[in-house]
Amino acid sequence: MPVPRRAALASLLSLVAAPAFAKPALDELVSQLREGKDFRVRVQAALQLGRSMDAGALPPLLAALEDENASVRAAAVAALESLGDQRAIVPLREHRLDRSEAVRKQIKATLTELEAQVQNAPRPKVLVKLGMMKNGSGVKSKRIESDLALASRQKLNELPGIKVLGEGEDGAGRQTPVVMVTGNVEQLRAAREGSSIVYTAKVEYVLHTMPDQSIAAKVSGSASAQASEQEASDQTRSAQLRKDVLEAAIASALRRAPPALLAAARL
Numbered sequence: 114m115p116v117p118r119r120a121a122l123a124s125l126l127s128l129v130a131a132p133a134f135a136k137p138a139l140d141e142l143v144s145q146l147r148e149g150k151d152f153r154v155r156v157q158a159a160l161q162l163g164r165s166m167d168a169g170a171l172p173p174l175l176a177a178l179e180d181e182n183a184s185v186r187a188a189a190v191a192a193l194e195s196l197g198d199q200r201a202i203v204p205l206r207e208h209r210l211d212r213s214e215a216v217r218k219q220i221k222a223t224l225t226e227l228e229a230q231v232q233n234a235p236r237p238k239v240l241v242k243l244g245m246m247k248n249g250s251g252v253k254s255k256r257i258e259s260d261l262a263l264a265s266r267q268k269l270n271e272l273p274g275i276k277v278l279g280e281g282e283d284g285a286g287r288q289t290p291v292v293m294v295t296g297n298v299e300q301l302r303a304a305r306e307g308s309s310i311v312y313t314a315k316v317e318y319v320l321h322t323m324p325d326q327s328i329a330a331k332v333s334g335s336a337s338a339q340a341s342e343q344e345a346s347d348q349t350r351s352a353q354l355r356k357d358v359l360e361a362a363i364a365s366a367l368r369r370a371p372p373a374l375l376a377a378a379r380l
Contacts, residue, residue, distance in 0.1 A: 243277060
């Protein structure tokens with residue numbers, strides 16, 4: 114399912130700090146789904162993960178198909194339909210014989226929806242192979258590269274006529290041209306401006322014509338968000354805001370990508 118895109122102001126995308134904290138962070142929802150002692154907490158966490166439209170929500174939702182509580186399993190299945198990630202089709206098929214009739218019915222409905230999306234999807238003009246995703250920001254965090262890869266895959270798949278190949282696929286033997294996309298987080302920092310803390314992110318993508326991997330084009334984008342000193346001192350909120358700014362910079366860059374992808378594919 115397409116995700117509504119934030120409006121950009123030139124190459125700088127500004128975010129208001131308060132809305133970034135209106136919903137629980139992805140990590141918090143995942144923790145609630147995995148560890149919540151009350152099944153109702155797990156149900157709500159699953160449903161919110163489905164509405165998050167975050168590719169990182171897929172693994173915990175698939176894991177929740179094994180939850181001991183049928184309501185949680187049914188919520189996870191419904192959330193997978195909301196998430197719209199077709200990689201859930203095979204795992205859902207494997208759970209069609211769930212011991213709960215309600216869960217079986219929900220799986221059947223979700224599979225019908227996801228399989229219809231596959232059948233109705235137009236043939237892509239360009240296949241994208243995700244290459245190396247690097248963190249050149251100087252911020253030491255293993256999650257930055259994984260966040261870059263996940264958000265890049267999601268945003269690229271939202272572009273018209275573009276389909277991202279799965280991990281391990283190289284597009285060999287297909288008639289549709291393949292472009293490799295590598296990415297780099299050039300900046301991810303927080304700096305004081307007056308009484309506020311401003312978070313800034315800059316990313317750059319390099320598009321490579323395949324199979325020779327020659328550089329065909331580059332696209333870049335940036336974003337910023339403002340927070341109070343109190344908000345910035347909260348570790349959880351600060352991490353979420355940093356992630357939101359990075360995702361906004363990714364969206365800013367990839368909005369410029371379609372013409373470059375077509376050119377790299379020599380179309």
